[in-house]
Amino acid sequence: MRTGANSQSAASLIAAGIxxxxxxxxxxxxxxxxxxxAIALHLSRLSAPAPRPHHMRIARACLQDxxxxxxxxxxxxxxxxxxxxxxxxxxxxxxxxxxxxxxAADPASVPEVLRRLFRVDTPAQVRLVSVWPFETHMAELAGxxxxxxxxxxxxxxxxxxxAVQTTALDAVEAVVGTAEISDILQRQTAVLIQGxxxxxxxxxxxxxxxxxxxxxxxxxxxxxxxxxxxDDPFLFRHLATRLDRRMIEVLTEQIGSLGPLDILAQxxxxxxxxxxEPTGEQHGRHANRPPPGTSLHVNLTVAGILSPAxxxxxxxxxxxxxxxxxxxxxxxxxxxLMEAMADPSGFARARAVVARxxxxxxxxxxxxxxxxxxxxxxxxxxxxxxxWSPRLADLAVAxxxxxxxxxxxFGPQRFVLQRAETEAALRWGLSRGIRRFQGRHVDAMLGAAxxxxxxxxxxxxxxxxxxxxxxxxxxxxxxCTNLRLLDEGAPRPVGxxxxxxxxxxxxxxxxxxxxxxxxxxxxxxx
Amino acid sequence: MSSAIRHLEPESQEADPSRTExxxxxxxxxxxxxxxxxxxxxxxRLSAQxxxxxxxxxxxxxxxxxxPLTKADRAQLFDLPGRDMVLIWRGPADTALASARTxxxxxxxxxxxxxxSSGLWTEFHLPEDTDRLLSAIAETLAPKKAxxxxxxxxxxxxxxxxxxxxTALVRADVAxxxxxxxxxxxxxxxxxxxxxxxxxxxVEEITQSLAPGHAARFDPWLFQRLxxxxxxxMLVLLSSAGEMRDAGPFAIxxxxxxxxxxxxxxxxxxxxxxxxxxxxxxxxxxDILSDPAAFVFARDFARSRGYRLMLRNxxxxxxxxxxxxxxxxxxxxxxxxxxxxxxxxxxxxxxARNIVLSHADTPDAIAWGLAHDIPLYxxxxxxxxxxxAARLAAx
Numbered sequence: 010m011r012t013g014a015n016s017q018s019a020a021s022l023i024a025a026g027i028x029x030x031x032x033x034x035x036x037x038x039x040x041x042x043x044x045x046x047a048i049a050l051h052l053s054r055l056s057a058p059a060p061r062p063h064h065m066r067i068a069r070a071c072l073q074d075x076x077x078x079x080x081x082x083x084x085x086x087x088x089x090x091x092x093x094x095x096x097x098x099x100x101x102x103x104x105x106x107x108x109x110x111x112x113a114a115d116p117a118s119v120p121e122v123l124r125r126l127f128r129v130d131t132p133a134q135v136r137l138v139s140v141w142p143f144e145t146h147m148a149e150l151a152g153x154x155x156x157x158x159x160x161x162x163x164x165x166x167x168x169x170x171x172a173v174q175t176t177a178l179d180a181v182e183a184v185v186g187t188a189e190i191s192d193i194l195q196r197q198t199a200v201l202i203q204g205x206x207x208x209x210x211x212x213x214x215x216x217x218x219x220x221x222x223x224x225x226x227x228x229x230x231x232x233x234x235x236x237x238x239x240d241d242p243f244l245f246r247h248l249a250t251r252l253d254r255r256m257i258e259v260l261t262e263q264i265g266s267l268g269p270l271d272i273l274a275q276x277x278x279x280x281x282x283x284x285x286e287p288t289g290e291q292h293g294r295h296a297n298r299p300p301p302g303t304s305l306h307v308n309l310t311v312a313g314i315l316s317p318a319x320x321x322x323x324x325x326x327x328x329x330x331x332x333x334x335x336x337x338x339x340x341x342x343x344x345x346l347m348e349a350m351a352d353p354s355g356f357a358r359a360r361a362v363v364a365r366x367x368x369x370x371x372x373x374x375x376x377x378x379x380x381x382x383x384x385x386x387x388x389x390x391x392x393x394x395x396x397w398s399p400r401l402a403d404l405a406v407a408x409x410x411x412x413x414x415x416x417x418x419f420g421p422q423r424f425v426l427q428r429a430e431t432e433a434a435l436r437w438g439l440s441r442g443i444r445r446f447q448g449r450h451v452d453a454m455l456g457a458a459x460x461x462x463x464x465x466x467x468x469x470x471x472x473x474x475x476x477x478x479x480x481x482x483x484x485x486x487x488x489c490t491n492l493r494l495l496d497e498g499a500p501r502p503v504g505x506x507x508x509x510x511x512x513x514x515x516x517x518x519x520x521x522x523x524x525x526x527x528x529x530x531x532x533x534x535x
Numbered sequence: 536m537s538s539a540i541r542h543l544e545p546e547s548q549e550a551d552p553s554r555t556e557x558x559x560x561x562x563x564x565x566x567x568x569x570x571x572x573x574x575x576x577x578x579x580r581l582s583a584q585x586x587x588x589x590x591x592x593x594x595x596x597x598x599x600x601x602x603p604l605t606k607a608d609r610a611q612l613f614d615l616p617g618r619d620m621v622l623i624w625r626g627p628a629d630t631a632l633a634s635a636r637t638x639x640x641x642x643x644x645x646x647x648x649x650x651x652s653s654g655l656w657t658e659f660h661l662p663e664d665t666d667r668l669l670s671a672i673a674e675t676l677a678p679k680k681a682x683x684x685x686x687x688x689x690x691x692x693x694x695x696x697x698x699x700x701x702t703a704l705v706r707a708d709v710a711x712x713x714x715x716x717x718x719x720x721x722x723x724x725x726x727x728x729x730x731x732x733x734x735x736x737x738v739e740e741i742t743q744s745l746a747p748g749h750a751a752r753f754d755p756w757l758f759q760r761l762x763x764x765x766x767x768x769m770l771v772l773l774s775s776a777g778e779m780r781d782a783g784p785f786a787i788x789x790x791x792x793x794x795x796x797x798x799x800x801x802x803x804x805x806x807x808x809x810x811x812x813x814x815x816x817x818x819x820x821x822d823i824l825s826d827p828a829a830f831v832f833a834r835d836f837a838r839s840r841g842y843r844l845m846l847r848n849x850x851x852x853x854x855x856x857x858x859x860x861x862x863x864x865x866x867x868x869x870x871x872x873x874x875x876x877x878x879x880x881x882x883x884x885x886x887a888r889n890i891v892l893s894h895a896d897t898p899d900a901i902a903w904g905l906a907h908d909i910p911l912y913x914x915x916x917x918x919x920x921x922x923x924a925a926r927l928a929a930x
Contacts, residue, residue, distance in 0.1 A: 063796075064832070067832070071836075071839075125835050125839075129831050175697055179694055243757075243825070246759075247754060315630065315634040316634060317634065319630075320631075351821035353850050358633040358637070361629075362633070381861075383861065383862055387855035
């Protein structure tokens with residue numbers, strides 16, 4: 010305890026020391042202000058997870074470069090901001106502009122270089138760089154320095170880069186091999202928002218699929234001492250190939266069990282009418298393919314899909330379905346974009362295997378930046394899962410255009426907007442014609458719909474209902490006395506005439522006007 | 536018919552078991568032709584892919600990889616000298632075929648070494664391809680063969696070995712593993728002129744040295760993780776005293792994270808003025824998309840320091856996914872393959888002027904590249920004209 014407190018106060022002293030040094034340097038240089046300049050890079054204004062360690066390192070290197078050429082000094086403040094005091098340059102950029110080091114180091118170019126570097130990480134309306142010539146802006150500079158001095162140093166610096174321990178992977182692999190499978194799996198329901206709002210009634214929510222994934226939180230809880238397993242994308246992909254084997258094994262075992270992982274049991278719960286759009290939803294080669302809905306979705310790797318185990322699983326599915334006089338069970342196979350990029354020809358073969366088995370293929374893990382940088386739809390998945398990010402709402406024009414163009418060209422009906430955590434996500438998607446959603450906001454809407462009709466509801470909170478619905482194991486569902494309803498997804502469309510309004514006392518009750526307002530936007534835009 | 540094949544007709548067989556095997560194979564192929572029997576075949580040419588020292592592991596892993604295929608209807612496996620194999624079976628066997636092919640290609644996908652995976656795996660449809668298959672068999676017999684090495688106990692890379700390698704690499708001297716290969720421009724007179732050198736570390740040799748008996752590339756993601764450590768070692772090597780003094784324009788493979796690492800800043804610091812603007816950083820698609828925000832940041836930073844950026848290892852399947860303008864890079868390395876060769880010659884390559892056609896080891900590759908206005912090449916068919924360079928140097 011004592012040691013911790015001591016080191017904390019020592020850190021505070023050092024930190025305050027840097028602010029003090031800056032204060033003194035400004036005062037000293039302010040006596041001969043001609044030609045002196047201060048450039049402040051406000052990294053503290055970036056939204057999490059920025060500033061990342063590499064942001065600090067590169068920004069500092071850029072400023073240091075200028076400092077060494079223009080008689081300057083760089084101060085790394087305790088809030089993460091960097092301040093450069095130096096001689097102002099010639100002001101004239103070299104012909105090569107930013108492409109040569111000399112040009113980029115000129116104090117006149119530095120603000121622009123930094124703004125461009127941090128473009129994708131800077132929230133709209135944030136001033137990232139301040140330039141204060143001593144002669145004209147001394148008051149602003151002095152004000153900023155005093156405010157830094159006055160603020161107690163807060164421990165807001167980014168965490169150090171720690172290499173993920175490869176031992177964590179082995180530990181997870183061991184857990185996956187031995188644990189009760191339902192305790193380490195979780196599920197989330199995706200919905201289709203159907204129909205336009207009429208007479209004040211919002212569009213309807215129809216569950217289309219349940220994605221079953223390994224719960225990273227549950228796995229990490231079991232290997233507590235080994236750290237996070239998904240910090241390193243490459244090691245995580247390696248782990249995914251191992252998780253795959255277990256998933257395919259379980260899916261194969263569960264055929265015909267009528268349990269939550271029986272793909273033949275899934276489709277009987279819902280009719281196709283619920284998952285297909287009433288009109289205009291199917292076209293081209295997708296008309297005869299199962300929609301991503303009605304069904305179970307799992308994440309698999311390219312190697313997993315090409316393995317004999319998947320082949321066997323698909324064959325047993327077809328056989329079992331044939332005995333019941335039905336088509337193959339409805340499964341959505343989600344493949345991460347990184348997988349497809351690392352082995353594109355393997356991905357093409359996996360796509361063929363999935364199609365031949367009668368399943369649907371989704372490209373997962375597509376961020377809006379990925380959509381702006383490349384055309385993942387050229388990999389020809391049946392559907393594409395776009396990650397929602399609050400940044401989507403305030404993208405630069407060029408990026409926003411690229412994203413909109415991508416959605417329009419592939420077809421909004423082939424997109425699922427996932428990680429839809431807020432109403433803003435739904436609104437953004439609906440205004441672009443996207444009607445399939447997955448995420449915490451959808452969980453809350455479905456939970457609210459259950460609570461509205463559940464006769465046992467007074468015993469539970471909305472949060473409990475949401476958490477239990479995401480669990481597969483008995484322990485995670487304990488406390489619910491209406492399991493049938495819990496498993497149904499959405500019992501009735503939210504806001505349908507048969508549904509009662511959400512209980513006012515329900516915590517975090519979603520605003521039922523979400524889809525309604527969004528629907529209106531959609532109607533206006535179409 | 537080549538003399539090698541004539542030699543192998545049943546009547547000329549000798550007691551040598553491998554000859555008996557080949558004779559049996561040739562008889563089967565001929566029988567299919569004569570009776571018009573439909574069979575599928577594939578040839579796996581391990582001898583063309585690997586050095587002697589890594590044969591035992593590769594052969595064992597390759598055999599494991601084709602195992603599912605040997606379960607196909609009427610499947611027969613023939614061992615040729617030099618560890619090459621021919622498999623013949625009946626019916627499509629799509630999944631087994633696809634998984635075997637993927638596994639084998641992963642095994643030999645030595646992107647950082649100058650090996651070419653072309654010719655590693657060839658498929659045939661009998662009886663139509665009889666002549667093609669027979670001449671391929673003859674080809675395996677013609678050149679000198681790798682001498683068999685006593686089998687050693689070997690394994691694919693795993694997390695423990697990876698961790699040990701990462702630790703060992705911190706101190707290891709990687710200079711002996713540094714390799715170069717030329718990226719050339721094709722001149723109007725048909726010769727090739729070096730534009731820059733690709734500098735890389737031989738992963739296979741490093742693995743043999745630090746973790747004998749392991750194959751780094753068999754697990755693509757553990758390999759990708761290992762490249763981060765290798766990147767940093769390469770950067771340190773290039774920044775060492777004297778390394779850059781006489782260096783010409785060069786390219787290195789880097790992960791996005793490595794461009795943002797302290798080692799890159801040190802290289803940037805030590806880069807002589809004459810090289811600024813003439814260094815190419817090669818980035819891989821999967822790495823870029825593992826953290827697009829970091830990529831955009833690294834891209835703009837490297838640009839501001841005068842580096843040129845190349846998207847590497849673009850295959851036929853990825854051609855429609857990437858456009859240089861959209862991703863904001865300068866160059867694209869397009870990897871030659873038979874699949875690429877099947878793309879319509881009339882197709883317009885938007886970025887042709889900035890494409891490097893790599894693994895251009897056959898006349899077909901060069902012809903395809905020229906038909907598509909590609910100016911830059913890497914491969915056995917695109918070596919710089921040394922005599923011409925010498926003439927120029929002599930004045």
